[in-house]
Amino acid sequence: xxxxxxxxxxxxxxxxxxxxxxxxxxxxxxxxxxxxxxxxxxxxxxxxxxxxxxxxxxxxxxxxxxxxxxxxxxxxxxxxxxxxxxxxxxxxxxxxxxxxxxx
Amino acid sequence: xxxxxxxxxxxxxxxxxxxxxxxxxxxxxxxxxxxxxxxxxxxxxxxxxxxxxxxxxxxxxxxxxxxxxxxxxxxxxxxxxxxxxxxxxxxxxxxxxxxxxxxxxxxxxxxxxxxxxxxxxxxxxxxxxxxxxxxxxxxxxxxxxxxxxxxxxxxxxxxxxxxxxxxxxxxxxxxxxxxxxxxxxxxxxxxxxxxxxxxxxxxxxxxxxxxxxxxxxxxxxxxxxxxxxxxxxxxxxxxxxxxxxxxxxxxxxxxxxxxxxxxxxxxxxxxxxxxxxxxxxxxxxxxxxxxxxxxxxxxxxxxxxxxxxxxxxxxxxxxxxxxxxxxxxxxxxxxxxxxxxxxxxxxxxxxxxxxxxxxxxxxxxxxxxxxxxxxxxxxxxxxxxxxxxxxxxxxxxxxxxxxxxxxxxxxxxxxxxxxxxxxxxxxxxxxxxxxxxxxxxxxxxxxxxxxxxxxxxxxxxxxxxxxxxxxxxxxxxxxxxxxxxxxxxxxxxxxxxxxxxxxxxxxxxxxxxxxxxxxxxxxxxxxxxxxxxxxxxxxxxxxxxxxxxxxxxxxxxxxxxxxxxxxxxxxxxxxxxxxxxxx
Numbered sequence: 001x002x003x004x005x006x007x008x009x010x011x012x013x014x015x016x017x018x019x020x021x022x023x024x025x026x027x028x029x030x031x032x033x034x035x036x037x038x039x040x041x042x043x044x045x046x047x048x049x050x051x052x053x054x055x056x057x058x059x060x061x062x063x064x065x066x067x068x069x070x071x072x073x074x075x076x077x078x079x080x081x082x083x084x085x086x087x088x089x090x091x092x093x094x095x096x097x098x099x100x101x102x103x
Numbered sequence: 104x105x106x107x108x109x110x111x112x113x114x115x116x117x118x119x120x121x122x123x124x125x126x127x128x129x130x131x132x133x134x135x136x137x138x139x140x141x142x143x144x145x146x147x148x149x150x151x152x153x154x155x156x157x158x159x160x161x162x163x164x165x166x167x168x169x170x171x172x173x174x175x176x177x178x179x180x181x182x183x184x185x186x187x188x189x190x191x192x193x194x195x196x197x198x199x200x201x202x203x204x205x206x207x208x209x210x211x212x213x214x215x216x217x218x219x220x221x222x223x224x225x226x227x228x229x230x231x232x233x234x235x236x237x238x239x240x241x242x243x244x245x246x247x248x249x250x251x252x253x254x255x256x257x258x259x260x261x262x263x264x265x266x267x268x269x270x271x272x273x274x275x276x277x278x279x280x281x282x283x284x285x286x287x288x289x290x291x292x293x294x295x296x297x298x299x300x301x302x303x304x305x306x307x308x309x310x311x312x313x314x315x316x317x318x319x320x321x322x323x324x325x326x327x328x329x330x331x332x333x334x335x336x337x338x339x340x341x342x343x344x345x346x347x348x349x350x351x352x353x354x355x356x357x358x359x360x361x362x363x364x365x366x367x368x369x370x371x372x373x374x375x376x377x378x379x380x381x382x383x384x385x386x387x388x389x390x391x392x393x394x395x396x397x398x399x400x401x402x403x404x405x406x407x408x409x410x411x412x413x414x415x416x417x418x419x420x421x422x423x424x425x426x427x428x429x430x431x432x433x434x435x436x437x438x439x440x441x442x443x444x445x446x447x448x449x450x451x452x453x454x455x456x457x458x459x460x461x462x463x464x465x466x467x468x469x470x471x472x473x474x475x476x477x478x479x480x481x482x483x484x485x486x487x488x489x490x491x492x493x494x495x496x497x498x499x500x501x502x503x504x505x506x507x508x509x510x511x512x513x514x515x516x517x518x519x520x521x522x523x524x525x526x527x528x529x530x531x532x533x534x535x536x537x538x539x540x541x542x543x544x545x546x547x548x549x550x551x552x553x554x555x556x557x558x559x560x561x562x563x564x565x566x567x568x569x570x571x572x573x574x575x576x577x578x579x580x581x582x583x584x585x586x587x588x589x590x591x592x593x594x595x596x597x598x599x600x601x602x603x604x605x606x607x608x609x610x611x612x613x614x615x616x617x618x619x620x621x622x623x624x625x626x627x628x629x630x631x632x633x634x635x636x637x638x639x640x641x642x643x644x645x646x647x648x649x650x651x652x653x654x655x656x657x658x659x660x661x662x663x664x665x666x667x668x669x670x671x672x673x674x675x676x677x678x679x680x681x682x683x684x685x686x
Contacts, residue, residue: 024667033663095663 009050016043030086030093034079041072105155106162108148109175109228112185115145116192116221123213131209135200138213142193142220149182149189149224156182158573160230171291174230179569183425184227184357187432188350192220194548195345198440201542202341202447212252216345219245223350227357232281233291239277239322242351243270249346250338262334265641269331273321273355276314283311293361297576300365312366315358316375323355323409326383330637332406333390336398336452340443343398348405348439349432356409356428359416364576367419376417377501381508384410386635388515392522396452397442400523404478405435407512411493414509420496421577422570426563427489433559434477434486437552441471444545445527454526461528466546468528470553475524477556479517479604488560488591495596510603517607563587 020040027033045065052061083093090098119141123134155161160174196216203212219242226238244267251263284296287303300308319325324332335347346352359376366372384407391403408431415424444467445460446452461468477486490513497506564584571579582590591597660666 021667021671025664025671028664 006050006054009046013043013047013050016040016046028095030083030095030098031080033095034076034083037079038072038076041068041075045069045072105152105157105177106175108152108155109162109177109224111148112145112152112189113221113225113228115141115148116189116217116224119145120214120217120221123217124210126210128208128210134209134213135204138196138217139193139200141217142189142196145220145224146186146189146193149185152177152182153186153569156569156573158575170233171231173234174292175225175228176230176294177228178573179566179571180357180361180425180574181227183429183566183569184350184353185224187353187429188223188227189220191349191432191436191552192216192223192345194436194551195341195349195440198344198443198545198548199339199341200544202443202545203339206339212249212339215245215248215252216342219249219346219351223354226354230293231291232284232293232296235293236274236277236281239354240274242346242354243267243274243322246270246335246346246351249342250335252339252342253337256337258334259337262331262337266331266335269328270321272328273318276316276318276321277358280311280314280318283307283314294576297362297365305369308366309369309372312362312369312372313375315362315366316372316379319355319358319413320379320383321355322358323352323413324383324406325355325379325409325413326386327637327640329383329387329406330641333394333399333402336396336402340398340439340446343402344436344439344443347402348435352405352409353412353428353432356412356416356424359413360421360424363416363419363421364578373417373419374502377414377505378417380410380412380414380417381505381512382410383407384414384512385508385515388512388519390635391519392515395455397446397454397457397523397527398439398452400454400519401435401439401442404516404519405431407516408435408478411490411509411512414501414505415493415496418493418497418499418501418505420493420500422567422579423489423492423496425570426566427486427493429559429562429566430477430485430489430556433552433555434474434484437470437549437556438474438478440545440549440552441467441474444542444549445471447545448539454523457527458530459528464528466549470549471528472524473553473556475520479520480513480600481604482601483557485556485558485560488563488587491591491594491597491600492587494600495591495594498596510600513600514603514607514610517604518611521608521611560584 016039020036020043023036023039024033027036045068048065048068049058049061052058052064055061086098087093092098119137122141123137126133126137128134156177156179158176158178160172160176162173162175164173166173196213199212199216203209206212222238222241222245226235226242229235229238247263247267250266251260253259281291284303285291287307288295288299290296303311321328324330332347332352336343338347387403387406387410391400391407394400394403408427412424412427412431415421415427445457445464448464448467449457449460451457473484477484480487480490494506494509494513497509561584564582564587567579567582567587570577571581
């Protein structure tokens with residue numbers, strides 16, 4: 001495997017995805033859940049730019065990435081605000097304890 | 104002209120439904136009046152439409168490739184059923200003014216009734232099979248909403264859901280047949296299907312034919328789907344009269360009659376239709392023998408009479424079946440509405456608690472007896488002519504065993520009808536009930552319906568003329584009322600049938616009267632209470648489905664990490680498919 005710039009980016013994307021998913025799998029803290037989601041989204045943003053580069057539509061990839069950045073900021077804000085509300089209402093941020101969706 | 108009339112017939116009740124709903128339940132009196140006005144207008148429009156019967160579409164909207172053209176065809180079959188739906192609909196609404204007085208949520212009630220009347224007219228007038236399906240589903244929805252109208256009564260809710268689920272089976276059958284027709288002919292037009300039925304490959308055509316039998320049997324509560332109609336009797340009685348006796352349950356008969364020319368040559372189709380009709384007519388006649396609930400007894404007899412119509416179509420008597428449909432709609436609406444006024448007056452549906460009401464409700468007694476005589480098929484009344492016509496067609500064109508079974512059914516009909524009348528109006532008084540006589544609005548609609556019971560048979564010639572003029576694929580001979588009367592009076596089938604009916608009555612008065620009134624034989628009771636075992640089939644299906652979904656609950660853990668694992672797993676599956684499956 002040669003370490004050309006493109007391959008390094010690809011490894012970066014895979015690494016970020018791996019960290020994000022691993023974190024989501026093991027974490028029980030709501031704020032950490034939001035953080036892990038952010039890491040996942042960063043991997044996606046990187047992947048968008050990367051896809052734009054290799055398909056020759058760099059402008060399209062970059063503008064989509066910019067849009068995703070804006071959208072995911074909103075996700076982060078709303079997620080953290082919800083976490084604050086959850087803490088106030090349930091007195092805990094532990095996800096299994098606040099789970100009410102059990103079938 | 105005809106096009107505008109059709110749009111009015113469908114549009115007026117739908118507009119009325121919105122208006123009645125919008126003005127609100129605080130103004131109950133205005134709701135009553137408006138509902139009567141809107142339904143009467145629609146009835147008048149459909150009577151005028153009788154003058155514009157034609158085999159060509161009167162309304163034609165182009166909707167693009169996926170839907171084809173939305174057409175409305177005012178041919179004889181469609182207009183007859185439209186008149187039945189709107190006229191009996193307006194009589195049922197008129198009856199509701201007394202029956203539903205003081206009930207809460209009248210807006211919901213009248214909305215559903217008017218929405219139903221418009222949809223029923225659309226269902227029969229539509230020349231586009233896909234829109235027939237849409238209207239078909241609207242009628243099923245209204246039927247469900249009205250059965251469950253008393254939504255705080257668990258029995259009403261259960262009955263409504265049962266009706267909805269079973270009629271959906273029919274809806275699936277209709278949709279499957281429709282899509283097969285479209286796949287083979289590239290058209291949803293009913294006239295195209297009838298004209299080009301021979302183009303459709305034999306296997307596809309017979310699939311279509313049998314899925315239409317399923318559709319018709321589920322909608323018309325025929326064997327093996329007959330179990331929903333008795334439970335639908337939790338609806339307010341005008342609804343039982345309108346939807347579950349006079350109109351919606353006829354949609355299945357309409358479907359079979361409409362497509363008879365296309366399916367008649369499909370091997371086994373006619374025999375299957377005859378079998379469905381015969382079994383439905385017989386087993387529900389037995390169930391009516393033991394029923395103790397007045398409305399359930401009437402519901403069983405409805406299924407039984409619908410069985411006669413299905414049988415007539417199987418034997419090739421499309422006209423006979425529609426003629427009986429007309430008679431049955433009138434006299435069964437009369438019976439149901441009279442039963443409604445009796446139930447309204449005494450406050451119970453249990454026939455064992457009634458008895459000797461004849462002196463207290465003379466008007467109700469008289470009209471009920473008229474309806475009962477028509478149901479039995481005694482001369483002069485409309486039920487006689489149409490039932491004899493069916494039996495005559497059956498004698499000529501159906502297997503002998505089927506004819507004999509239907510004759511036995513006619514005898515049973517006489518027996519259970521007399522039992523019913525006797526238990527309600529005659530015999531000994533079994534319980535002190537506070538009774539009041541029928542209200543005025545009720546009396547008006549009952550009087551009109553009993554006049555109809557005496558006279559609608561004379562429309563036979565006109566009906567026949569409409570049919571033969573506007574149904575090019577059904578190939579009907581013209582016959583006037585007088586010729587029909589002559590033919591029936593001298594046909595051996597008539598005299599055999601009258602003999603059997605008389606036998607049923609003699610049986611009732613000699614050995615059956617005491618037994619039938621108080622308690623029927625235990626073996627018959629247990630058989631009929633379980634609908635000859637079909638109730639347990641229903642329970643089995645319901646239990647299996649709910650057990651299966653219960654066992655799926657464990658997959659919904661509510662654990663975030665578990666759900667993430669599911670997402671990642673799905674991602675890997677997609678990746679694997681892309682990597683190896685795509686190449």
